[in-house]
Amino acid sequence: MRILLGRASARYKGRIEAELSPGDIVLLLRDPAQGGDGSALLFDRAVGVQPRNWMPAGSQITEEEWSKKKIKGRMLLEHLSRGESLEIFWHRLEEELFLPSSLATELSRFGAEEEFSDLLAENLDMILPGLDLIQREYRTGVGPIDILAFDGERPVVIEVKRRQITISAAYQARRYVEALHSEKHFEQRAKAILVAPSLARGAKEWIENKRNIAFVRIGYEDLRS
């Protein structure tokens, strides 16, 4: 990885167009020539979890010395197949570092939605006693159902959110109910149960007068005990 420090401006063209005014920045470059993935990240030094500009993995780097007004150098990063480019104009280059990367990191996550859903599938009784698991990630033409179960003969679409059910998630569940009806022809019309530790107000109001959509409040902590 290369790190370049200095004052620069930039221009991105591709999915949108963007212009970055001159400022003190940090540029991380992962040159494929040194084992990097060809990605680039440009950060303002003071603020922002998100980079100001970036380029995806697979980009190529061209560098030019340049002495045009205050600009001392120009870098062109291109991702041809995606039609994206980022030009960086160095007004002042303070430092440049070349860092070897001999040991790669690996990240393990615990407690994301997949695990929540796993635990829930093993404890369907916490949602509604007597539910029978049919399938996880049951495919429909409008997306996969987190958990498909039966309440007696009636199909039950279970939509799981680790944080909160929003109006969008409520509609997501409804979409699956309708898809089961039109694509799969179960004998009984499906109902939906939304499971999360929290329910957004808009969703709460929307499901209030719906008879075939219910909310059950369960969080990750409830399942671990």
Next chain:
Amino acid sequence: MRILLGRASARYKGRIEAELSPGDIVLLLRDPAQGGDGSALLFDRAVGVQPRNWMPAGSQITEEEWSKKKIKGRMLLEHLSRGESLEIFWHRLEEELFLPSSLATELSRFGAEEEFSDLLAENLDMILPGLDLIQREYRTGVGPIDILAFDGERPVVIEVKRRQITISAAYQARRYVEALHSEKHFEQRAKAILVAPSLARGAKEWIENKRNIAFVRIGYEDLRS
């Protein structure tokens, strides 16, 4: 901004739990003491547009010398009000840089959805001749309608996507149509027009037999000419 280079492992606790195995990394720290926003970003040197770990703006830093087995130092980043923490264990610290930030960057974007929607609102005839603009960002209980218009006496919900209409966007539009019906009591039932340069297959099939939802293919390029 501080940049720390070396080999480290890390542990995150908060919204989930995560463990990062030891590897060669770059750590960007924005110490509030030096005018930073209190955010932190930890990158693998070889891969990843996304950081392996990070902390949001407003985090505090505690540092300890440590000599426990191979670990030479420990940093604790905490965001108390959000209940998040990131521990970084330095196995080897190669370099540390302190960078002033006297000039902040500013970013201007062109061609994002807001601009697309602006142009569209000024050229409603491209969607359907005779449409009358009522309001942008028309608020309903289930979210704001991008553009509300009238086709004669009939309300028209126009949902704009800069890239593609997916099944989720199609349902979003339907939600607004239903909200107009139940909340606003227009004399005629609203219809929806989905506008984007592309239509996902699932959405295409879903709207095919809907009489009150249509798709019109328009992209940013069409509007600029």
Next chain:
DNA sequence: CTGCAAAGAGGCGGC
């Protein structure tokens, strides 16, 4: 490659 959903999403605007 397309389509769809999750993400420790982040960030913005409205209420």
Next chain:
DNA sequence: GCCGCCTTTTTGCAG
């Protein structure tokens, strides 16, 4: 603060 949405979202997965 909550809520809903857009993002140069990124990432992952399945068909």
